[in-house]
Each structure stands twice: as structure tokens, then as C-alpha cells.
Amino acid sequence: MNRFRNLVLATSMLAAHATQAADFTVTSPDFAEGKVQQAQFAAGMGCTGKDLSPAISWANAPEGTKSFVVTLYDKDAPTGSGWWHWVAIDIPADVTALDGGAGSETTKMPAGAVTIANDAGVAGFGGACPPVGEVHDYTITVKALSVAKLPVPPGASAALVGFVSNMNTLASATISAKGSR
Template structure:
């Protein structure tokens, strides 16, 4: 299976090669990250945190020509794991989409048709809110990748690392926004 994925990924990357464009105008915004601080509602409700575990609202604009789908992630580079922590991974978002509403990661059927949430570092698909250790401030980054393929050639239970690997080889443009969070 991995060999087939690697072959598919290499062919997809080769087909993009010279066509990869820089999209300086590709932007992502989030009303929930606008203040530069993660809103309390986005924090986990567990492990010592008392948030509402609601995924943030995310909007993007000016995707480059040739965009066929998007990947959206929320990542904490400061998690004390040695490799950070993936809080949310959504793949196969159709090119016609320009946003995800607040709560879309909580299984309420608010994702665009065809979009797929894959497991986070907690091992479950869906949004898992931040809960940094007390006394620390972490940097949470929302990333939107515009891809040149319709569907990532990965299994539904793909790890965040595999999603990152395959999506990076098919990326036309990347837009990020970050906010700090602590408790």
C-alpha cells in the first residue's frame, strides 16, 4: 500500500513540477484567530481544560489558477511531544469552497461535500482543541494548502504526517495564520 502511495505521489509531483505557481495573494483568515489569541471556545474540554472544543471559523481567498482541492490543518509546534501536535486535518475540500464555519470539525455535517477529516495526533478524526500545559503559551497555526489534485491518494485513516507528505507534493500555494494560546 505504501509503495503504491509513494508511486502515485511521485507521479503527481512530477506532473505539477513546472506548473507549480507562487500565489502571494493566497490568504487565510479566521475571525476566531483575529485577535492573535486562541478563543476559549476553541480549547479542549478535558485534560484539565474547560473550553468548548469548537473548531475555528476559517476563510481563504485568491487561490491560484489550477486549484482542484484544499487541505486545512491546525497544528501546535510547541506541544511537548518532540514533534508538535496536529489538532485538525481536513482533506479533499473541493476547489469551490472558500471557508469552513465554526464547528465544522465537530461532526455537525458542516464540511463541504467530499471533504474528509482524517485522524489527528489523538488518533480520532475531527477537531481536538488545544490544551497546553499550565504556564506555557503555544503557537497554533492554521494552514490552508491549495492543491493541484482533486483527491489525495491516501487512506481515510492516514496519519497527519502522510497527509503532509502527499499534500506537500501537490501544493500550488500555502496560506497560514497563527494565534497564541495558554491557560
């Protein structure tokens, strides 16, 4: 009988967590039409954007959230492993938005937040620049974490941040937009 009670309790806890996770959302006025805005494109490598990180906001983080991780990833980049355009960790739990350009000028990030080097090796946001004729899918992900500080070493890669943050994620929300030139 205890086994059945434990199973029911575990199932109800998982259902409560899934409900909380389903309520967690991220939005971006810069991704609202499903297309990457020109300002979010790179200012180089053949692209003529402004390298401005998009404005984003999130709502309904689950109870127990102690920090957030924000990433912007291009799964379609011709690298064999995609391309991390932006990785920010240790965003305090009381923060629910980042202004446009916050990842481009890291001094605009909230106190305590840490910006990890993107795949171009730069700490901060790097704009989209898909090869001519290709349409890429750019995904912003916000993860609500159970830890205030993500336990990664200085100079951690985006992949390591993804691995460690996944182990500490209470909920995750995404929004995507297409970009081409």
C-alpha cells in the same frame, strides 16, 4: 541560446506562481486578535473549552486549484513532534470557508471533504490544551492542491497527509494565534 530562453521561461513561470501564491490568504475571526479563543480549547484534559474548530476562510487560490487541505497544528506541544489538532482533506475547489465548529461536527464539512484523525486519534478537531504556564503557537494552514482527491489511504496519519499534500501544493497560506492557560 535555447538554454537561456528555457531559463528565462522557467524563471518567469516561477515568478508567476510565486505571485499567485503570495496572493493566497487565510483569515479567521477566531484568530483575529492573535489569541486562541476559549471555545477552541479542549473540553477535557484539564481544559474547559468547547472543542470548537475555528471559523476560517481563504481567498485568491491559484488557477488550477482542484481541492484544499486544512490543518491546525501546535508546534510547541511537548511531544517531540508537535500536535495535529485538525486535518481535513479533499475540500472541493469551490469552497472558500469553513464555519466555526465544522471540524468538531464533521457532518458540517462540505460534501466530499474527509476528516483525518488528529493526534488524539479522533477524526475531527481537538481543542488546544497546553500545559499550565506555557504559551503555544497554533497555526492554521490552508493548501491549494493540484489534485481533487489526495492520494492517501484510509486511516492516513497527519504526517502522511502533510508529505503527500506538499507534493501537490500550488499555494499555501497560514494564520497563527497564541494559546495559554
